[in-house]
Amino acid sequence: MSEPLSESPDEEQAPAAQAPEGAGPKVLLLVDGSSYLYRAFHAMPDLRAVPGDPGSPATGAIRGMINMMQKLRRDVRADYAACVFDAPGKTFRDDLYPGYKANRSAMPDDLRAQIEPIHEVVRLLGWKVLNVPGVEADDVIGTLSCMATERGIHTVISSGDKDLSQLVNDHVKVIDTMNDKVRDVAGVEAEFGVPPRLMVDYQVLVGDSVDNVPGVDKVGPKTAVKLLQEYGSLDALVERAAEVKGAVGENLRKALPWLPTGRELLTIRKSCDLRDHIPGLPELEDIVIGGQDTEKLKAFYERYGFKGLARQLEEHAVPPELIEEHRSKKKVGPGPGPGGLLQEPDLTGLSQVTNLQYDTLLDWEQFEAWLAKIEAADLVAVDTETSSLDEMRAEIIGLSFSTEPGVAAYVPLAHSYADAPPQLPREEVLARLKPWLEDPGRKKLGQHVKYDRHVFANHGIEVRGYAHDTMLQSYVLEVHKPHGLASLAERHLGRSGIDYETIAGKGAHQIPFSQVAIDKAAEYSCEDSDQTLDVHLALWPRLEQDGKLRFIYELEMQSSETLFRIERNGVLIDAATLARQSAELGQRILQLERECHELAGQPFNLGSPKQIGEIFFGKLGLPVVKKTPSGAPSTDEEVLEKLAEDFPLPAKVLEHRSLSKLKGTYTDKLAQMAHPRTGRVHTHYAQAVAVTGRLSSNEPNLQNIPVKTAEGRRVREAFVAPPGHLIASADYSQIELRIMAHLSEDPALLRAFTEGLDVHRATAAEVFGVPPDQVTSEQRRYAKVINFGLIYGMSSFGLARNLAIDNQAAKNYIERYFQRYPGVKNYMDETRLAAKSKGYVETVFGRRLYLPEINSPNGPRRGGAERAAINAPMQGTAADLIKLSMVKVQEVLDAQRRRTKMIMQVHDELVFEVPEDEVEWVRGEIPRLMAGVAELRVPLLAEIGLGENWEKAH
Structure with missing residues (x-):
């Protein structure tokens, strides 16, 4: 398709949006800079700042270093990073042994001249550069990796130096990018014959010729391994040296006086004092990976003659990771950015495709030959190239198919540039393909197949037989990583691909796919379908082996098909109602503006934080609640809400903001977003975004309508049923509390739901120690806040603020709650411990929810992850349940040939368009079906309402 973009993160949606992103523990990436710069120097040609002028500065090592650092950042996800170089001058090893490194040749002058520029450009690329006088790079790396391990942070060391293998453990690994080696615990033992813990012993026996450190004479790698396997360690070998026979034993005994010195020389130190160079130690926040300094980098590139790199900076002024990748099938690979946006290479599934x-x-002869091939294949990858990203409007420009890795074909159908070769007629080709496409027995796969379903449906084809979707495979297996095709191919296959902008241009100069030359389009599209099949072959075996994850994947595949139906149905919009609401909101907004000016004593721009700050804190002297990073008083929503408790002007500004957003986002725009052919709004449900499994809605976003306000609820009045129909809204009752009861197995909570009690009244009775029939409305309100607050990990401070009570009273309420519901307290404690151990939690059905900050040394971040650990299983289980319901209800609607249509899914709610003669069936059957999709320890309860519009259905 025309730059098929991937599903993009939705705006924050209720507490689910607070769920974590990222995978497991944080990652520290340490680069052996000294190793890198020698490799760069020897790998690159003799480049000069002025090409062809041997008298100008050498730049080959600089350019090679840039290439290597950029590639590493693309390949390895990292939160902290440093590039470590050897500093000039002596170290303790020189004093210990004057012959240390005595046989090394002097550094070439051309390389020495490039060291300072290399340090400079590495800093500009966003890395912390370390060169510590008196401390070798290996010892800096050893010290930092040890600190990271103590803080639950994983370390990836990039180096070709085998000496660093002694640092490897379950939390530390070494990658040699030049030789495609991963030296983890198993990798070290496979390569050297001994585990990492014995690497120092191994090195002492063998010696290090590069650093001129003698070992035991005539003891090579095989003999060293044999000795260590037989005796267990160097210490044990020394103790029993008299038992070793032959020349080996004789040489060992001669070397005994030297071995302690050899060990000290070869052992990497892990406790060097680095505080003068990283002031924030022992925390690692001073080496958080940063963004590149684009302006200074551009000047650097121009200074050293790297014109191509300078042009790339101009062309990619917006970092690739910030480019919207909405609805993507193939997206730009991940780029550098803070917080570890890049992914660790998965070297286990490297593609074997070479040709x-x-x-x-x-022509028809070629087409028929390939049609026979796809009809005979067990599984075929299909990809569409289209005229638009709008799935309801997109038309097919071309199709590609892949039947085996490395084999694919492209059918151009609507390329219309000058001199384009004749192409097969689109409608005839689609007619020939339709029987195969609509045959459920012919298995197909794709990348984000929901988009392709829409595209084919636009041409009157209802594709059946989609067996796999690589985007959803990745979403289930590795929810914390990018799911675009380019990322998947690079991560799992080691394959890079053609960027869409390479063939179509970018920005204002980008051409439609119909204008792309057919030869380029063919290579691009064939690569898409080929890589999709190849990625599937890497991911599917992993899903097959895990029963719980396979269940979740099958649920996602079924949900994808149902969501296609929901999106296709759309929802009817009443433009007149929206126009009336917009006019009323406009009048109220103008009135609020006048009132704000009167309260301020002067006109000011209510959309300007700067002017608001000047009025609030300069003229009126309101208290400063918090400051922005630049030190200015903040006027964000949290500040306005706090000030609104005591002052009228902030309350008015807050209301003005809320209504302006409502008008601009919904009442002005919804009618314009209706499809001209259907008159309906067809939202897009992004399935592979939220880590909890929830859906996100966009274009338009139906989940962020502010229904807590009267004005927000009125927007739902514009979502209407056509004549002869009603809108039905069905949702689960207190679903997350029921899931908490199931997970915690707390007897009192289970009893409340099993007996059908008012759970908030029951909680109030327990917490306040009164009979249920004597609970006041205020006590019930308090209990409701406590119930839901604890689900989201609310602290006593948060509860106090929410209920407008003091902290001690809130703390007492929470303590009393846990005394009455000890099962909930046990669940929370056990979940935190399990999350810290595994790095993730699971839903009732087995969906994995990763918690990257759960072992963070940063207290607030760790606390946030612990709260997410408690809440995520409930959010995720609720997401699984609504998907199970959605699939089951659609299955029954189809089986009974009902005319009722599912038209929206919003959080835990399903919305239907119901013919009047099916109202009673819907009223009785939909809640029953939803309540029956799973058996928990408490009964599920679904409730339904009906009305002429969405709001009245509530």
Whole structure:
């Protein structure tokens, strides 16, 4: 398709949006800079700042270093990073042994001249540069990796130096990018014959010729391994040296006086004092990976003659990770950015594809031959190239198919540039393909198949037989990582691909896919379908082996098909109602503006935080609640809400903001977003975004309508049923509290739901120690806040603020709650411990929810992850349940040939358009079906309402 973009993160949606992103523990990436710069120097040609002028500064090592650092940042996800170089001058090893490194040749002058520029450009690329006088790079790396391990942070060391293998453990690994080696615990033992814990012993026996450190004479790697396997360690070998026979034993005994010195020389130190160079130690916040300094980098590149790199900076002024990748099938690979946006390489599934056979089908003979091939194949990857990203409007420009890795074909159908070769007629080709596409027995796969379903449906084809979706496979297996095709291919296959902008241009100069030359389009599209099949072959075996994850994947595949139906149905919009609401909101907004000016004593721009700050804190002297990073008083929503408790002007500004957003986002725009053919709004449900499994809605976003306000609820009045129909809204009652009861197995909570009690009244009775029939409305309100607050990990401070009571009273309420519901307290404690151990929690059905900050040394971040650990299983289980319901209800609607249509899914709510003669069936059957999709320890309860519009259905 025309730059098929991936599903993009939705705006924050209730507490679910607070769920974590990222995978497991944080990652520290340490680069052996000294190793890198020698490799760069020897790998690159003799480049000069002025090409062809041997008298100008050498730049080959600089350019090689830039390439290597950029590639590493693309390949390895990291939160902290440093590039470590050897500093000039002596270290303790020189004093200990004057012959240390005595046989090393002097550094070439051309390389020495490039060291300072290399340090400079590495800093500009966003890395912390370390060169500590008197301390070797290996010892800096050893010290930092040890600190990271103590803080639950994983370390990836990038180096070709085998000496660093002694640092490897379950939390530390070494990657040699030049030789595609991963030295983890198993990798070290496979390569050297001994585990990492014995690497120092191994090195002492063998010696290090590079650093001129003698070992035991005539003891090579095989003999060293044999000795260590037999005796267990160097210490044990020394103790029993008299038992070792032959020349080996004789040489060992001769070397005994030297061995302690050899060990001290070869052991990497892990406790160097680095505080002068990283002031924040022992925390690692001073080496958080940073963004590149684009302006200074551009000047650097121009100074050293790297014109191509300078042009790339101009072309990619917006970092790739910030480019919207909405609805993507193939997206730009991940780029550098703070917080570890890049992914660790998965080297286990490297593609074996070496020769590519990509065909372009321009005549019927070629087409028929390939049609026979796909009809005979067990599984075929299909990809569409289209005229638009709007799935309801997109038309097919071309199709590609892949039947085996490295083999694919492209059928151009609507390329219309000057001199384009004749192409097969689109409608005839689609007619020939329709029987195969609509045959459920012919298995197909794709990347984000929901988009392709829409595209084919636009041409009157209802595709059946989609067996797999690589985007959803990745979403289930590795929810914390990017799911675009380019990322998947690079991560799992080691394959890079053609960027869409390479063939179509970018920005204002980007051409539609119909204008892309067919030869380029064919290579691009064939690569898409080929890589999709290849990625599937890498991911599917992992899903097959895990029963719980396979269940979740099958649920996601079924949900994808149901969501396609929901999106296709759309919801009817009453434009007149929206127009009336917009006019009323506009009048109220103008009135609020006048009132704000009167309260301020002067006109000011209510949309300007700067002017608001000047009025609030300069003229009126309101208290400063908090400050922005630049030190100015903040006027964000949290500040306005706090000030609104005591002052009228902030309350008015807050209301003005809320209504302006409502008008601009919904009442002005919804009618314009209706499809001209259907008159309906067709939202897009992004399935592979929220880590909890919840859906996000966009274009328009139906989940962020502010229904807590009267004005927000009125927007739902514009979502209407056509004549002869009603809108039905069905949702689960207190679903997350029921899930908490199931997970915690607390007897009192289970009893409340099993007996059908008012759970908030029951909680109030327990907490306040009164009979249920004597609970006041205020006590019930308090209990409701406590119930839901604890689900979201609310602290006593948060509860006090929410209920407008003092902290001690809130603390007492929470303590009393846990005394009455000890099962809930046990669940929370056990969940935190399990999350810290595994790095993730699970839903009732087995969906994995990763918690990257759960072992963070940063207290607030760790606390947030602990709260998420408690809440995520409930959010995720609720998401699984609504998907199970959605699939089950659609299955029954189809089986009974009902005319009722599912038209929206919003959080835990399903919305239907119901013919009047099916109202009673819907009223009785939909809640029953939803309540029956799973058996928990408490009964599920679904409730339904009906009305002429969405609001009245509530």
